[in-house]
Every structure is written in C-alpha cells, then in structure tokens.
Amino acid sequence: MNSLHTPTPPSPAVPTQPAVPLTLQWKRQPLPPLQAVQVLDFRAGDIALLEVEQGRVWVTCDGLLEDYFLEAGQRLSFTGPVRLRVSAEGHRPARLNWAKHQAVDGAAYPPSPAAAPQTVTVVPTSPAQGPALPRSAISAA
Numbered sequence: 584m585n586s587l588h589t590p591t592p593p594s595p596a597v598p599t600q601p602a603v604p605l606t607l608q609w610k611r612q613p614l615p616p617l618q619a620v621q622v623l624d625f626r627a628g629d630i631a632l633l634e635v636e637q638g639r640v641w642v643t644c645d646g647l648l649e650d651y652f653l654e655a656g657q658r659l660s661f662t663g664p665v666r667l668r669v670s671a672e673g674h675r676p677a678r679l680n681w682a683k684h685q686a687v688d689g690a691a692y693p694p695s696p697a698a699a700p701q702t703v704t705v706v707p708t709s710p711a712q713g714p715a716l717p718r719s720a721i722s723a724a
Contacts, residue, residue, distance in 0.1 A: 607632070607682040614640060614671035614679055621670065625663035629683045633667075634658045638677025643668050662686070 612621065625631040633642065635653045642651040642659060645666040651659055652672055661667065663683075671677035 607684055609680045609682045611636070612669070612679040612681060614638070614669065614677040616671045616674045616676055618670065620668045623667040623669060623681060625661065625665050625667070625683055627664045628685055629663035630686055631661045631663060631665060631667065632658065632682045632684070633660065633669075634680045636678040636680050638675050639672040640677045640679050641670050641672045 612623075614621065623631065633640075633653070635655050635657055637655055639655075640653045642653060643649075644661060645668070653659060669679055
C-alpha cells in the first residue's frame with residue numbers, strides 16, 4: 584500500500600535571549616537571638632533577595648498580613664518599594680544574606696553566597712489568605 588506522507592514543517596524557532604547574569608553584592612546580616620527587629624528598606628524598582636544562611640528567620644513586610652519563617656537555605660524575594668522587618672526566631676542566632684538589584688528583563692539569578700540551598704516552598708502563616716503570595720516571590724535555588 585502506498586501512502587502519501589507529507590512531512591510536518593518544523594515549528595518556527597522562537598528567538599531566545601540568553602539570560603543576563605546579575606552581579607550582586609550580597610550583604611551578611613547577623614541576627615542575634617532575642618534582639619530588636621532589624622529593618623531593611625528597598626526603593627521602587629528594587630528587587631530584594633533574601634536567603635537564610637543559618638538558623639531560622641522571621642520576615643514581615645509592612646502592609647502585608649503574612650509573616651514568613653525561613654530556614655537555612657530558603658530564599659524569598661520582594662519587589663520594592665518595601666520595608667522588611669527581620670529577626671532571629673527563637674533562642675538561636677541566625678544569619679541572613681540579602682542583596683538588591685534593579686529589575687532587569689531576562690536576568691538570571693546568580694548563586695547565593697550560602698552553600699547548596701535547599702529546595703523548599705514557603706507559605707504564609709495566615710490561613711485566611713491561603714497560599715497566594717502577593718508582592719513577593721519565593722524560590723529555591
């Protein structure tokens with residue numbers, strides 16, 4: 584039996600731009616236990632990147648009802664303008680690494696200064712709000 588086979592033309596290639604690596608200056612923020620809450624301010628257009636290097640850190644953002652509790656290796660990001668309040672959770676010291684950059688289309692996030700972050704999902708502690716995370720993004724590297 585002869586069958587006529589018409590090859591399917593390949594899909595047009597969508598031009599992709601290579602990811603632009605970001606050069607970030609990570610800052611280390613020691614968070615002693617039972618100390619006052621520390622404030623981190625970010626302007627409009629800034630992207631705030633947070634990663635816990637050691638311990639457990641409490642993070643809240645002015646204007647949002649959710650509080651976030653991050654363990655070592657977990658990351659969280661916010662788009663400015665935001666005022667973040669951070670502290671060590673519990674009776675153990677913590678260390679927070681943070682950086683900021685201007686939003687860039689197609690940017691690739693570089694590795695954080697901490698070694699091998701864990702793959703995790705963080706959800707807000709407010710059960711009434713559900714898992715949606717307004718104005719923030721959570722990622723694991």
